[in-house]
Amino acid sequence: HYEYSERIYIGQPAGTPVVQIHSMRETESEWPHFYLCWRASRPPLYASWFHMNETTGLLSLTKTLEWNDFATVGFKMCSILRPDCHMWPSVSITVTLENATLPPCGQMKPERLCFPLREVAPHITENRLAGALHQLRRLSLSDVSVPFAVNNATSELMVTGPVDREEREVYHMQIICTVDTGDTEHKLFLPMHVNIYDEDDSAPYIPFSDTENVVVEFSRMQGTVFGNVLVYDRDTTPVYPKHLIQNKLLGTIVTNDTWVKDTFTVAHSFREEKAIFGNVRGTVHEFKLILNKNLSVSEKRSFQIDYLVKDTTYTGPNGTVMLHFNVTVLPVPIHFTNVTYFFTVSRRASTYAQVGQVCVDNCLKFEGIEVEYQLVPLDRNASADLQSCYAAVVVTQSLRAASGRLYLNDSDVLQRPECQELQFTLVAQEQQQQLQAKTLLVIVFEGEASKPVDSRILSCAEKKGRAECETYQGLGTATGLCQWRQGSEKGISVNYSTCSPDLRTCPDRFCDAVERKDRTICPQDCARVPIIGGHETGSMYGIKAGHGTCYCVPDRCFCEPEDIKVAICNDVC
Amino acid sequence: LSLAGPSALSAAEPHKPVDCVRAGDMCSQSPQCSSRYRVMRQCLVGRDRNMLANRECQEALEVLQDSPLFHCRCKRGMKKELQCLQSYWTIHKGLADDDEFYEASPYEPVDSLRLASIISGMHTSTTRSSPQCQDSSRTCNPCLDATKACNLNDVCKRQRSLYISYCNKGSGHPSSEPCSRNRCHKHLRQFFDRIQNEYGYGLLFCSCRDAACAERRRQTIVPQCSYEDKSKPNCLRLRSDCREEQLCRSRLADFHTNCRVSPEYISSCPNENYQACLASYAGLIGTVVTPNYVDSSPSDFIISPWCSCHGSGNQEAECERFLLDFRNNTCLRNAIQAFGHGTDRPKPATVPPTTSVKPEPEMTANATTKEKMLRAENYPCAFPTCSLEYGDKCSLMCEVSEDPPEVLTIPMTRGQSSSLTDH
């Protein structure tokens, strides 16, 4: 979109040339014809003042401009569009009608004489014929090593032959204009930048390896990304407007193995880069292998995926490249390799106390593999009484990994002397293929049971100070007593003071599978109630940071410094 | 071809325009006008160049050009502003090319004196010239003063809390739904439309001496939700999305009209009108092209929409030009600095800190005096007619070379000299 602009003055006579339009030819046989078209459907008042020479493209005045011409037209800018006008390439010409006569030559600034109003930055397309692209006022350009020249007779800036954008995108030149006004000679230097338009004349190529080795093992979830093959293209790839995307690369998986086609796809993205293409804009294309669905743990295969990439808008030779993904899918055994579990539980522990974590081999690396755990009493023919001891401990699924969490489900069992040791078979079962693994799990109760102080065990988080906290048998306590965490920082801090059932897991800013069974176990991680006082909430819930001491009652939590000596409120305010 | 007076886009119209809602009503009362208006609406629905070229559309356009709808304008924050803008663009969308770089603003030029009095009233009140800033011993933070002024004003406080509550969702918020950019934008627009300019401008254009103040200024629009995104779209795509939607198209046209760098004015702003530029900038907040400070540098700030010119292909120059209208806009910069220092209306004598750099090409010149019989002053010298009409009395000779000049001078005849450089 190129703009011409010029000023005209009152008193300029008919025939005065105003603007010289240039049009570059696509082919030898082409000759441009120039027409004026108006933005609005009906030519404005001043249409008749201008004449466009159909062959030379020179716009000139057809009448001498008088003062009332200025008054009648006023400042309005109207734009008229003739029906066929926009069918052809068009440029806009803005002629500024000055409310003054032409200043004498000596009073005119040399710059005004030499150069048009606007910064000069013409754009030409690469690989095209030589021709005039810009009117430098009575300018001459002697031959320079750049592919440009000035036709001294016509003062037209010419390009002397096809230019290659991939070699150079812009030519920074300088116009030197010598103005001889009689008694002084002015020499003026003006930078001129000619930009080169791109067309898809470069084939895609592979800068490094066309092959990527991919191993699929623990990450078997749909959407998992593997590998990355780069394809370069020295042409630009405009992202806008969408329908005009040039230099688009399309790819297809070349295989007739339907399993491969169903299971994998290749994702393509591209970005513009300059440095790696010799400071000229080019495009880096990335091709990644993506799992289309969850892979079963028993899948075991090796194969090669060929991916044909074609530059859809490049017409020259070798417009395609072939990429290869050497894929190895390893099976994932569900196994406990020489592992037996042994846990001790204090008889003073309370319900929901966390006992420990169980995990098949590599379970923490699993993605897209679901494993459930079960505890099966070893001694099936034990007496009913003994069988009831086994109800004390339960296993639940972790939320963030394929592991299991053991917790105390019934603290009353701890009171019963006959319940000493629990021996289980721990069964891990993979959910898709139902593969199983087993091992021994032993839990020993130790220490003396503590007499239940209060039938209703409340949350440790209700306690506001160390003394009352460390003497309280709250929900989920492994040792039977709540644990106090003393904060030290001023202001709102992640290390706020608080009373916790088990400082190993609460607060740790994650509402885990056991804590989620009852939100009063660790409201600091799991509370969804209003939090009063200076605090920062967790990403989903709970207290990420708090001011002073944070404690919670059933319907809200508080964070406030301990220094407020709060008198117990009597009945009357 | 378009013929423009000296100050092309923003000059006052010869006759006072009616607003486009009234113009639409007047048109609907005239059978001739209303039928053409309906045809025009159909023409634009197709939005296809040929549709606009068909006879019926052209004929409708011709009739509508003589109707009040052609000269009508809208007012920012007026009742039925959207309806007004719709009527305006129904005509003017038909006239404009798709890729017109600058579009005329649909809004009436804001009477700068009225706006100035609003803002100057503020100089004396709590914002920029507050005592805290004169007393150098205390840290001066005009943006904090502006926040205080807003917090202590009931309407401003309520509206500010409202947009923050919508824009700050999702960041550690209990309900933790993700921030909805549309709702955030809507309430940001509501904030700047409903509260007095002195409060809004105070928060947006406060002048800073340190990074803390500048970061508070940058955070005014809650950029995490209203401005930033995972990736930066291409600026021409952003402009195209904006022009698809009437309010954004209007506010962008208004910004281009009132903040366009105009070298013929000392302040670089059209008609030396800082306030109109500030108002247009504020008008863009809450649209697709929401601009913001790009970092917390206090004084040499850079303002930009959230976009880049990556992937512009052959339209890189146009894309850069759109971006530079924000990032390198001396009118906008001067207007903001003037607001910050309480000198919003530049007296012609006061040359603003930065004179415009565009489009005046940096020219270097040297002149040598030569004995010449001709007195040039009394000869009118029309360029390029000069050579054609007056023969050689005013001869001009220029050469092109690549800078930095590795100058190679070729001996020429008198009056002609040429030098050649390449890099």
Next chain:
Amino acid sequence: AQKGPKHCSLRKIELTVTNLGLGYVSDETIFFTYCSGRCRESRSNYDLALERILSRKKRRCCRPTSYSDILFLGNNFKYQTIYNLTADKCGCL
């Protein structure tokens, strides 16, 4: 008065209408229900801030959130009503 749980809750006293001391004379016995107890656990940010700023405990009050009327036959054998006399529900307001 009933020695009950600390937190703000409904309490009740058994007495005759006459013993209400409002001047009505009736030997009918009623339950007079009222609200009493601690409001500490129902403080809000407002209360916290108030405590910090004014260092005065303008704590929430344990007050009825709904009332009931009492209708009785006075010793003068006329039926009468005392409106909003007893508390139905309590809250820390």
Next chain:
Amino acid sequence: AQKGPKHCSLRKIELTVTNLGLGYVSDETIFFTYCSGRCRESRSNYDLALERILSRKKRRCCRPTSYSDILFLGNNFKYQTIYNLTADKCGCL
């Protein structure tokens, strides 16, 4: 604090968010509005009876009947909200 009319009504103090003492750090200045004043004139049958029965003044409290949140930019340049911090309207509850 504002020395205002005796009856229960809205009062306001100008202070920074930091000075609220809740642990938030922000130099933003706000109005902290709270309720204060007497509630003598708004007693009900319930209050009268209570005074007589328990011979203790369980007067109504001058408390907010509606609250507002305060949203501000902290000195850490994060926007934060303090819910139900300031009183909008007062009443004798």
